[in-house]
Amino acid sequence: MAVRVILVGGFLGAGKTTLLRQAGRRLMSRGLKVAMVTNDQAADLVDTETLRREGFGVEEVSGGCFCCRFRDLADAGARLFERHAPDVLLCEPVGSCTDLAATVLRPLAHFLKDRYTIAPYTVLVDPERLAGLLEPGPHHPFSEKVRYIFSKQLEEADTIALNKSDALPAPERSALHDRLGQLFPSAQVRAFSALNGDGLDAWLDEMLSERPSARQAIHVDYDVYAEGEAELGWLNAAVRLHATEERAWKPVCLDLLRALKDAFAASGAEVAHVKLSLTAPGHALIGNLTSNRGTPFLLVQGTSEEPSRKALLILNARVHMAPAELEGAVRDVLTRASTSGLSVATERLECFSPGRPVPQHRLPLPEACTVGAENPCQILRDVFKPKRGPTQGDRP
Numbered sequence: 001m002a003v004r005v006i007l008v009g010g011f012l013g014a015g016k017t018t019l020l021r022q023a024g025r026r027l028m029s030r031g032l033k034v035a036m037v038t039n040d041q042a043a044d045l046v047d048t049e050t051l052r053r054e055g056f057g058v059e060e061v062s063g064g065c066f067c068c069r070f071r072d073l074a075d076a077g078a079r080l081f082e083r084h085a086p087d088v089l090l091c092e093p094v095g096s097c098t099d100l101a102a103t104v105l106r107p108l109a110h111f112l113k114d115r116y117t118i119a120p121y122t123v124l125v126d127p128e129r130l131a132g133l134l135e136p137g138p139h140h141p142f143s144e145k146v147r148y149i150f151s152k153q154l155e156e157a158d159t160i161a162l163n164k165s166d167a168l169p170a171p172e173r174s175a176l177h178d179r180l181g182q183l184f185p186s187a188q189v190r191a192f193s194a195l196n197g198d199g200l201d202a203w204l205d206e207m208l209s210e211r212p213s214a215r216q217a218i219h220v221d222y223d224v225y226a227e228g229e230a231e232l233g234w235l236n237a238a239v240r241l242h243a244t245e246e247r248a249w250k251p252v253c254l255d256l257l258r259a260l261k262d263a264f265a266a267s268g269a270e271v272a273h274v275k276l277s278l279t280a281p282g283h284a285l286i287g288n289l290t291s292n293r294g295t296p297f298l299l300v301q302g303t304s305e306e307p308s309r310k311a312l313l314i315l316n317a318r319v320h321m322a323p324a325e326l327e328g329a330v331r332d333v334l335t336r337a338s339t340s341g342l343s344v345a346t347e348r349l350e351c352f353s354p355g356r357p358v359p360q361h362r363l364p365l366p367e368a369c370t371v372g373a374e375n376p377c378q379i380l381r382d383v384f385k386p387k388r389g390p391t392q393g394d395r396p
C-alpha cells in the first residue's frame with residue numbers, strides 16, 4: 001500500500017517539530033506506523049535528536065533543503081520504507097523554504113507515484129509572528145525579503161494552521177483566523193495547538209482523507225527568495241559541558257538562552273529560532289527561543305533528571321544577522337558560560353547563510369489561478385511591505 005506523505009511547512013519556530021511529535025503519537029494510537037524525515041542546511045540538528053528520543057524512526061536530510069536535495073529525500077524515504085514499513089511519512093522542511101509544492105510534493109507525486117500519496121500541504125503559522133507582520137508600520141523585525149518568504153509559504157498552502165492557539169485569547173484567535181481566510185481564500189484555515197493537542201485530531205482526519213488540493217500555482221521570484229534566506233545567519237554547534245561537581249542542567253540551559261537573547265537584542269538582530277538540546281544521563285532538555293520578545297521554553301525528555309558532571313549540548317541558532325556577527329555573539333556567550341566550576345568546550349561549529357535554492361525538480365501547477373474578488377498575492381505584497389521609509393530590518 002502507498003505511504004501517506006504529510007509535509008508540514010511554515011516559518012522558523014512555527015511549531016513543526018512539536019506537531020510531528022504530537023501527530024506521530026496520535027497516528028500510532030490509531031494503529032498506524034509512522035516514520036519521519038527532518039531537514040537542515042547543516043548537521044547537528046536539534047529536531048532529529050528530539051524526535052529520535054521519542055522513539056520514532058527518523059532520517060535527516062542535511063546540507064540543503066528538500067528541494068535542493070530531492071534525491072536524498074527520496075533515498076531517506078526508501079530507507080525508512082525498508083526499516084519501518086510506515087503507513088505515514090511525516091516530513092519537516094527547513095523553516096526558511098518555500099515553493100515546496102512545486103519542488104517537493106509534485107515531484108514526489110510524479111516520480112514516486114507508486115510509493116506515495118500526498119496529503120494536503122499544511123503550513124503552520126505562529127500567531128505572534130503573524131500579528132507582528134500584519135501590523136502596518138515601519139517596525140518590522142524582519143526585512144521585506146524575509147517577509148516575502150513568509151508570505152509565499154502561506155500562499156502555497158492547502159491548509160494554513162494557526163498554531164499555538166492555546167496561548168491566544170479567543171477574540172484574537174478568531175480575528176487572525178478570519179484575516180487568514182480573507183487573505184488566502186483557497187486554503188483551509190484552522191487553529192490548533194501542536195503543544196497540547198487541541199484540534200489535532202480533526203487536522204489528522206483531513207490529512208488522511210482524500211480532499212483534492214485547491215492549491216494554485218504560485219510565482220516565486222528566486223532572486224528575492226535567495227536574498228531573503230541569505231539575510232539569515234545559521235549556526236549549528238556541538239558543545240561539551242564538563243562540571244567539577246555533579247549539577248542539574250536546567251539552569252545552565254536557561255542561562256544560555258537568556259544570554260543569547262540579550263546578545264541578539266543588543267545587536268538589534270531578530271531571533272527567528274534558537275534551539276538547543278542537552279543530553280545528560282537519564283534525560284535530555286530541549287530549549288527554544290522564537291523571538292526577541294519571547295520567554296525561553298524548556299522541555300524535559302526522559303525519566304530522571306539526575307544531576308551529573310558531563311553533558312552534550314547541540315545548539316541551532318537562526319537569527320537575522322550576518323554569519324560572522326552571529327558566530328562572534330555565540331562564541332562570546334559560550335566563553336562567558338565557562339566558569340571555575342564548568343568548562344564549556346566547542347567541539348564543532350558551523351556558521352553561514354543559506355545558499356541560493358536550486359531545486360533538482362520544479363513541476364509547477366498549471367496557471368489556472370482563479371481567485372476570489374480579492375487577489376491574495378497583491379494584498380500580501382501590500383500587507384507585508386513596510387508602509388514608510390527604511391527600517392532596521394530592511395537591509396540593503
Ligand SMILES: Nc1nc2c(ncn2[C@@H]2O[C@H](COP(=O)(O)OP(=O)(O)OP(=O)(O)O)[C@@H](O)[C@H]2O)c(=O)[nH]1
Nearest residue numbers: 012013014015016017018095164193194195288297
Ligand atoms: N504555546 C505553544 N507553544 C508551541 C506550540 N507549538 C510549538 N510551540 C513552541 O514553539 C517553539 C518552537 O517549536 P518547534 O516545534 O521547535 O518549531 P519549528 O517550526 O520546528 O522550528 P524550526 O525547526 O526552527 O523551523 C517551542 O518552544 C515549542 O514548544 C503550541 O501549540 N503552543
Ligand SMILES: [Mg+2]
Nearest residue numbers: 016017047092
Ligand atoms: Mg523544527
